[in-house]
Amino acid sequence: MKAVKSITLEPEPWARYRELLKLKAHCSASSEMNEFVKRRVAELEGLPLEAPVENYDELKRQHLELSNEAMHLEKILKREKVFDCLVALATELGISWLDLANLCEVSPKLLEGWDGLKEHVHLFITLLETVQEKKKVESILGGIRSSDRLIP
Numbered sequence: 139m140k141a142v143k144s145i146t147l148e149p150e151p152w153a154r155y156r157e158l159l160k161l162k163a164h165c166s167a168s169s170e171m172n173e174f175v176k177r178r179v180a181e182l183e184g185l186p187l188e189a190p191v192e193n194y195d196e197l198k199r200q201h202l203e204l205s206n207e208a209m210h211l212e213k214i215l216k217r218e219k220v221f222d223c224l225v226a227l228a229t230e231l232g233i234s235w236l237d238l239a240n241l242c243e244v245s246p247k248l249l250e251g252w253d254g255l256k257e258h259v260h261l262f263i264t265l266l267e268t269v270q271e272k273k274k275v276e277s278i279l280g281g282i283r284s285s286d287r288l289i290p
Contacts, residue, residue: 146214197279204272211265220254238270
């Protein structure tokens with residue numbers, strides 16, 4: 139539920155702002171101020187900033203691309219019969235499967251500890267980096283899709 143609030147602003151910049159907003163953004167000052175306040179609150183609370191809804195289609199495309207790349211890399215590693223061994227090694231080295239937050243620390247250990255072809259371990263690290271990026275995009279998409287900012 140929205141409420142009317144009064145704020146004090148300098149008249150010249152406010153008038154110029156409204157004029158430019160009409161010409162370039164084609165939206166109301168209220169809707170832009172609402173978005174500004176939401177972003178600022180998230181910033182002050184230390185929360186990740188939400189992506190603007192304008193990027194929604196780009197995020198969907200990026201998510202699909204990352205998903206396809208991850209499936210492709212996993213398929214290659216399974217075909218080479220090394221995927222399960224690499225997963226076991228990563229687990230043994232303490233990889234955080236939930237968010238892959240410690241990937242930077244585990245990657246050198248994977249390179250050092252892998253006895254097979256270096257090509258395989260590099261493909262596996264690329265897979266993990268792809269999945270990590272996909273998780274970030276999923277988090278942003280989840281925020282957009284669970285908010286009132288998504289307009290069908």
